[in-house]
Amino acid sequence: MAELRTQLGEDDDEEEPEYLQFKVVLLGDGAVGKTSLATRFCEDHFAKQYKQTIGLDFFVKRVVLPGDIHVCLQIWDIGGQSIGGKMLSNYIYGSSAVILCYDITNYQSFQNLEDWLFLVKRTFDQTPLPYIALMANKHDLAHIRAVKPDKHNQFAEENDLYSYFVSARTGDQVQTSIFRIAADLAGVTLTKPELEAEVAQRPTRAELVNHPRHDPAHPEVNADDIARERRWFG
Numbered sequence: 001m002a003e004l005r006t007q008l009g010e011d012d013d014e015e016e017p018e019y020l021q022f023k024v025v026l027l028g029d030g031a032v033g034k035t036s037l038a039t040r041f042c043e044d045h046f047a048k049q050y051k052q053t054i055g056l057d058f059f060v061k062r063v064v065l066p067g068d069i070h071v072c073l074q075i076w077d078i079g080g081q082s083i084g085g086k087m088l089s090n091y092i093y094g095s096s097a098v099i100l101c102y103d104i105t106n107y108q109s110f111q112n113l114e115d116w117l118f119l120v121k122r123t124f125d126q127t128p129l130p131y132i133a134l135m136a137n138k139h140d141l142a143h144i145r146a147v148k149p150d151k152h153n154q155f156a157e158e159n160d161l162y163s164y165f166v167s168a169r170t171g172d173q174v175q176t177s178i179f180r181i182a183a184d185l186a187g188v189t190l191t192k193p194e195l196e197a198e199v200a201q202r203p204t205r206a207e208l209v210n211h212p213r214h215d216p217a218h219p220e221v222n223a224d225d226i227a228r229e230r231r232w233f234g
């Protein structure tokens with residue numbers, strides 16, 4: 001995995017820690033929530049309004065792992081319309097991690113990950129593949145999901161992908177997933193208490209989402225969904 005050690009200070013202050021730097025690329029169809037995930041990862045903010053990413057956008061996430069290991073993730077948010085574009089391979093090239101994102105309420109966005117994954121493999125060609133994660137977003141809409149967890153797990157297993165279920169909207173599992181990805185890239189094994197401590201340190205207020213709770217059309221809405229909305233997430 002590509003890794004760069006550097007000092008990230010504004011000046012040459014000797015106190016500035018040494019960061020492990022990794023390029024992380026978010027890929028997936030338009031409107032699956034890549035920008036929302038990046039802003040949740042990095043700014044702990046969520047915007048309801050959809051603003052299409054043209055080309056790409058950049059974010060930076062700094063994480064301190066157990067053992068005082070400082071990690072800087074350069075997050076490349078690639079617009080979903082780039083799939084047919086000539087620049088896509090250039091965007092993917094040199095990444096340490098690729099996060100394949102889909103919207104659990106949009107089956108097509110899941111199916112199209114075959115194409116996104118193919119493009120990643122083609123970019124890396126004979127060279128080792130980066131860390132690749134499968135990220136199911138919009139988990140707050142689990143009551144209208146179109147992609148069953150079984151399908152997700154099968155795709156992840158078949159392609160040897162790390163697997164995450166998140167909601168950029170509520171923040172559910174977002175900080176945990178990025179913390180885990182940072183640790184995996186840095187080669188740090190996290191214990192459960194370490195992961196929980198990180199999440200507890202950065203509470204995100206879960207937003208109440210209006211679900212049709214007792215709608216007979218969505219009988220699968222259950223107590224877990226309701227509890228999820230009320231929890232505090234990292």
Ligand SMILES: Nc1nc2c(ncn2[C@@H]2O[C@H](COP(=O)(O)OP(=O)(O)OP(=O)(O)O)[C@@H](O)[C@H]2O)c(=O)[nH]1
Nearest residue numbers: 030031032033034035036048050053080138168169
């Ligand atoms: N309910 C819900 N909506 C979400 C979630 N994440 C994103 N959205 C909404 O989905 C829409 C698209 O989100 P974006 O983050 O702009 O999607 P994108 O994948 O970056 O889209 P492109 O720029 O076209 O590639 C926006 O209206 C978001 O508010 C989520 O977890 N839950």
